[in-house]
Amino acid sequence: MKNEKIHIAPNSEKxxxxxxxxxxxxxxxxxxxxxxxxxxxxxxxNFVKPVQY
Known part of the structure; x- marks a missing residue:
């Protein structure tokens, strides 16, 4: 089975x-x-900061 990442909108199931x-x-x-x-x-x-290594 292939793992697929599905993104759901907040407060929604769509x-x-x-x-x-x-x-x-x-x-x-x-x-x-x-x-x-x-x-x-x-x-x-949503403002996201880049990940620093």
Missing amino acids: PYNLIRHILEDKKRIQEAIEKGVPLSSLKGI
């Missing part, structure tokens, strides 16, 4: 595409910067 979610978040961040909106006001975007 799977979603992580790459699409990341690209949509990137677009929302760029629009917020252009409009001068603080990034802390954006909802549903």
Whole structure:
């Protein structure tokens, strides 16, 4: 049996595409910067720090 990782949206049982979610978040961040909106006001975007080795 092949192990497949399925990503489920929070508070939902519907799977979603992580790459699409990341690209949509990137677009929302760029629009917020252009409009001068603080990034802390954006909802549903998780900012992740890179793993350091």
